Amino acid sequence: MHKIRVNHRVTTVLAAALIAASGALAATPAVADGAPGTAAGSVSAVPAALPKGKVVSRLPLHIRERATTDSPSLGVLQPGAVVPLSCKVHGQNVDGNDLWYRLGDGWTGYVAARYVQNLAHVDFCRR
Structure with a gap:
């Protein structure tokens, strides 16, 4: 033993x-x-891997064209999905949180940060 x-x-x-x-x-x-x-x-320089985020909503999370719920939906992410996060921006306030994540690595669109747990630090998008 x-x-x-x-x-x-x-x-x-x-x-x-x-x-x-x-x-x-x-x-x-x-x-x-x-x-x-x-x-x-x-x-x-070797590009660093993008930070990832996990969808923590109970229902499918809409990927939006812009950082607002009024923007057209480009698709949905299922609860528990892990996706690459390119950067974050200020957008429409969703349940007290006005941050939105822009998806990266071939993904297009934004998701409300209220429903995504970032698994690493995410920088603000450059203008």
Whole structure:
């Protein structure tokens, strides 16, 4: 039984080290290897992954063309769906919250922040 605990500790420590290393790798800029338009060995920025948000509404959440409920619906997101969030804007107040998230990574439209739990920090959209 002692051997199982030691193996579990080693596995836990290794998993933590791998997770930490993967985060450091994701934040490390890529080095170009002579790609067109770049000098060999030059450093180029790697776009960071977009923050994600989880739909916490009880009913399907409408994706809107603009940050208002009067805007046309572009579709719906089901409760529990996790989607990429590009940025946030001030829009129509929905139940005391005037923030809306613009969707990213190929998604078009806005969702009311009142019904989306951001899973990471989301910056305001640039004008």
